[in-house]
Amino acid sequence: xxxxxxxxxxxxxxxxxxxxxxxxxxxxxxxxxxxxxxxxxxxxxxxxxxxxxxxxxxxxxxxxxxxxxxxxxxxxxxxxxxxxxxxxxxxxxxxxxxxxxxxxxxxxxxxxxxxxxxxxxxxxxxxxxxxxxxxxxxxxxxxxxxxxxxxxxxxxxxxxxxxxxxxxxxxxxxxxxxxxxxxxxxxxxxxxxxxxxxxxxxxxxxxxxxxxxxxxxxxxxxxxxxxxxxxxxxxxxxxxxxxxxxxxxxxxxxxxxxxxxxxxxxxxxxxxxxxxxxxxxxxxxxxxxxxxxxxxxxxxxxxxxxxxxxxxxxxxxxxxxxxxxxxxxxxxxxxxxxxxxxxxxxxxxxxxxxxxxxxxxxxxxxxxxxxxxxxxxxxxxxxxxxxxxx
Numbered sequence: 001x002x003x004x005x006x007x008x009x010x011x012x013x014x015x016x017x018x019x020x021x022x023x024x025x026x027x028x029x030x031x032x033x034x035x036x037x038x039x040x041x042x043x044x045x046x047x048x049x050x051x052x053x054x055x056x057x058x059x060x061x062x063x064x065x066x067x068x069x070x071x072x073x074x075x076x077x078x079x080x081x082x083x084x085x086x087x088x089x090x091x092x093x094x095x096x097x098x099x100x101x102x103x104x105x106x107x108x109x110x111x112x113x114x115x116x117x118x119x120x121x122x123x124x125x126x127x128x129x130x131x132x133x134x135x136x137x138x139x140x141x142x143x144x145x146x147x148x149x150x151x152x153x154x155x156x157x158x159x160x161x162x163x164x165x166x167x168x169x170x171x172x173x174x175x176x177x178x179x180x181x182x183x184x185x186x187x188x189x190x191x192x193x194x195x196x197x198x199x200x201x202x203x204x205x206x207x208x209x210x211x212x213x214x215x216x217x218x219x220x221x222x223x224x225x226x227x228x229x230x231x232x233x234x235x236x237x238x239x240x241x242x243x244x245x246x247x248x249x250x251x252x253x254x255x256x257x258x259x260x261x262x263x264x265x266x267x268x269x270x271x272x273x274x275x276x277x278x279x280x281x282x283x284x285x286x287x288x289x290x291x292x293x294x295x296x297x298x299x300x301x302x303x304x305x306x307x308x309x310x311x312x313x314x315x316x317x318x319x320x321x322x323x324x325x326x327x328x329x330x331x332x333x334x335x336x337x338x339x340x341x342x343x344x345x346x347x348x349x350x351x352x353x354x355x356x357x358x359x360x361x362x363x364x365x366x367x368x369x370x371x372x373x374x375x376x377x378x379x380x381x382x383x384x385x386x387x388x389x390x
Contacts, residue, residue: 001032002325002360006094006194008034009326009389011360013076015084019048023056026087031060037091039099039189041132041328042068042176043364045083046167050174050181053085058179061089065099067187068176069134069164069364072333073345077353077361080345088328088362090389094194098122101177103185109141112186113148120157120190130158130197130387132189132328137163137173137367140220143288143379145186150376157190158199158373160387162330162366173367195390198324200315201371203270203332203383204308207261207296209237217291222283225295229281234260234273237297251276256334259382261296262289265375270298272334272368272381286368287379305335309351309384316388317354324388326360327352332382333365352386 001010012029014022023044031037040061044053050070057066074086090097098119102112116133123129131153135145142163149159164173175182191197212233216224225233235244238258243250255273262271275284289295309331317324329352336345353361371385372378 003092004094004195004325007092007325009360010034010089011076011086011326011362013074013081013084013086015081019052020056022048022085023053024059026085027057027060030087030089034091036093037061037064037089038095039090039097040064040066041088041362042066043071043074043086043362044068045074046070046165046174047083048085050176054176054179054181057087065097066176066178067099067132067134067189070167070174071364071366072165073336073365075345075349075363077349077357077359079349086362086364088326088360096123096192098190099177099188101175101182101185101187103182105136105139105145105186106184109139109144110148113145114151116186116188117149117152119188120153123190123192128193128196130160130191130199132191133159133161133186133370134175135163135186136175136184137165138171140286142286142368143377146370146372146378147376155374158197159370159378160199160328160385161370162364162385163368165333165365165367193390195321196319197390198316198319198388199371199373199386200312201369201380201383201385202308202312203380204304205259205261205270205298205300205382206304207268208299209297211294211296214289214291214293214295217289220284220286221277222285222289223280230283231276231281234283246278248275257338259298259334261298262293264377269380270382287381300338302339305339306348306351309348312384312386313352313354316386320388320390323356324359324390326389328387329361329363329384330366330369331363331384332369333367334382335384336365
């Protein structure tokens with residue numbers, strides 16, 4: 001636990017077969033008998049019964065506002081906690097939080113984004129603000145959610161967060177708000193602090209070859225690249241294996257390691273290729289790939305991925321008055337798979353935690369990341385998005 005005179009942050013984790021017990025243990029480790037907690041952030045593996053996890057956490061935290069999501073893995077500054085529970089607690093008189101949950105994100109993403117961020121109107125003036133957002137990772141028009149947030153907030157409040165990872169068993173992603181487990185939803189926290197918040201984001205993917213013109217796209221699909229079927233251009237340029245041209249599983253495995261990059265005002269961002277339509281030879285992506293724009297194929301290495309984690313941390317800490325009280329991190333699950341067992345997530349987490357082994361860090365592997373300090377967008381794939389709490 002790290003604290004100032006008026007603010008503190010604690011992180012706890014637990015594993016084990018009993019979901020309720022794991023929730024209770026993680027919450028106790030995060031609180032350490034402090035009584036002035038203001039916000040609970042919970043990351044839980046969807047293999048657990050998350051209702052039971054919530055029951056265990058709230059045995060300890062009571063009616064303190066709680067938000068969170070299902071994950072593809074969790075971590076603290078000490079390392080990964082797969083199939084476990086991670087609890088972060090922010091407390092003290094120097095914080096104020098307003099939470100909200102809105103369902104129906106698949107049907108009306110922009111409206112949900114606007115409604116869920118209206119909670120910022122309840123924050124006091126002065127001080128420092130940020131908006132934490134977690135949404136269903138299965139949503140097809142995720143960037144529309146952020147456009148809705150911009151409709152409400154403009155560019156004045158920075159955004160941070162990620163997308164709930166679905167369960168491998170039934171492809172259901174879960175959002176947590178107070179005592180409820182939700183699907184098809186967006187959960188937000190309007191945050192106010194006496195001290196600054198810092199946000200950093202980076203991905204570590206580099207463009208390969210010449211840019212490619214997106215000649216036809218829309219509705220989550222890229223139909224044509226350079227006036228040719230997008231699937232064939234993508235695989236031809238990358239030298240894809242023969243079975244990826246016709247087999248969905250082979251294509252999915254290949255595409256996981258080969259996102260595309262698009263230009264945004266904030267920089268060049270990585271975008272997931274989530275599947276292919278073999279009948280129409282189209283590529284599919286949950287992110288917006290605008291027609292008439294350009295994209296790049298990309299590559300990465302363990303070194304560039306690890307360097308990007310250090311870069312995201314440095315950008316997040318830079319605005320603070322000194323060292324952070326703690327950090328929240330949303331790390332793309334594709335990055336974890338790329339690092340694999342040879343380099344291990346421990347090395348990336350070490351770069352996020354920095355030189356202080358006792359710094360409270362709570363993170364999850366997510367199905368999409370949110371980080372915006374300026375502009376309209378802020379949706380990312382294959383990135384690590386970091387909130388440093390001053």
